[in-house]
Amino acid sequence: MTPSESVMKISHLYKSFGNNHVLIDFNFELYKGENVVVLGKSGSGKSVLIKCIIGLLKPDEGTIDVFDQCINDMDDTELDKIRAKVGFLFQSNALYDSMTVRENLEFPLRRHWIEVSQEEVNNMVMEALEDVGLAHTIDMMPIELSGGMRKRIALARTLILKPDIILYDEPTTGLDSITGSEIISLMIEIKKKYNTSSLIISHDMNCVRRASDRVVVLYDGTCYAAGTYAELQHHTDPKVKQFFEQEFKQ
Amino acid sequence: MSNQTRFQAFLSEAGELSRFAARFFAQCFRPRYEVSEFIRQCYIIGYQSLPLVGLTGFIMGLVLTLQLRPSMVDYGVESQLPAIVGIAIVREIGPVITALIFAGKIGSSIGAELGSMKVTEQIDAMEVSGTNPFKYLVVTRVMAAVCMLPILSVLSDAISLYGAYLGVNVRGATSFHLFWVEVIDSLAFNDVLPAFIKTFFFGFAVGIIGCFKGYNSKKGTEGVGHSANSAVVLSSVVIFILDLLAVQITDLLGFN
Secondary structure, three states: OOOOOEEEEEEEEEEEOOOEEEEEEEEEEEOOOOOOOOOOOOOOHHHHHHHHOOOOOOOOOOEEEEEOOOOOOOOOHHHHHHOOOOEEOOOOOOOOOOOHHHHHHHHHHOOOOOOHHHHHHHHHHHHHHHOOHHHHHHOOOHHOHHHOOOHHHHHHHHHHHOOOOOEOOOOOOOHHHHHHHHHHHHHHHHHHHOOOOEEEOOHHHHHHHHHHOOEEEEEEEEEEEEOOOHHHOOOOHHHHHHHHHHHHHO | OOOOOOOHHHHHHHHHHHHHHHHHHHHHOOOOOOOOHHHHHHHHHHHHHHHHHHHHHHHHHHHHHHHHHHHHHOOOOOOHHHHHHHHHHHHHHHHHHHHHHHHHHHHHHHHHHHHHHOOOOHHHHHOEEEEEHHHHHHHHHHHHHHHHHHHHHHHHHHHHHHHHHHHHHOOOOOHHHHHHHHHHHHOHHHHHHHHHHHHHHHHHHHHHHHHHHHOOOOOOOOHHHHHHHHHHHHHHHHHHHHHHHHHHHHHHHOOO
């Protein structure tokens, strides 16, 4: 795959919480149709990074451009237009407990003021559910679903607006290895089917190996190393090597 | 924790709560209006609280009458029982007890629901889905609490007075018509209006404190429990403080 058009560019990003400097001069670019995994230890600032990208956290310094538009100083209306094109899969799935699967999937459609008839809404919901293989759960409540099913439904909700970019926050965390593997396969299928660009936050090396076109190592708040999985696997720097040695031990 | 630190924490929380309330007023008049969610909340907060409020109101009226009766008999003013009970329920006991029951049921429920949504990132998910979570979750719930508590309070007063009627008839024989004539005759406009108005403030206090505690819940299930618990405790204390202020203000305005 030849990366071409840039869909997201992060320049000189800084984010601190008091004296805890989480992101320090972080730079990164995501191209159309590629899957990039941001690899880092727990607490290294991976989740903070994608929350800055989606506008849930404001960076202290630096710029984040999504589709050539700087999101830093956008008001809520402008930000919502960008968010309609960027899907976000939360680590905890964040399904609304009080709503059925159908209502969970309809929620982003209705809230983003997308003018579609009820019939079209039904078709879009069914299509998203079929993509994740859970069409039969349409009238169930999230509490009735297993962890893996909830993750798939959350993915279906992310897909419903046909986003150009998908941000995955630790998509396999809390799942057993088989279910985690199924989720990774699903992410790869989605990329092929919709030609989405994805930014995947993970420390699961199976996910990194299978889902990534490119890997970025986040260390000490900065983009410490970048390259393909194969390139980084043979990296000589001990800070990079530790991630891959850990996989070998597993 | 030293007393000074506790006091600082108290002031800090009071400041945060005031800012939260100011944000509510800033957002509640601006579109987009979440009408369907507001109606859903009115149903949950109002209609679903009615059985509990009605039951406690009924028992309160009945017990109050039974407790007052021996003293009234001793003083030879047993015939004044409907009037005394009526004034006590409408002016003070009805609104305050209803608000306390409301705080226990609704304050804890809002605190736990929003706290749970916060720790499971549902509030963030709402924001990502093009929704202003403050408007959708907080404004609708506080508005529903403000609108529903006065209605519940009036219904509770009525049920309470019916309980009082049964209480009067446990050892006496007063007709339903006579009981109500006695109660209505004893009540003046000055008794009803301030009591009704203060329930709006009680409703606001329960709604805003429940939302504040839930919305600012710390991570983890322990935090959710703490939010629910502290929402009830703080709402109950604030209800008594508001009641005290209401009595002083009505006194100052010559309503007493």
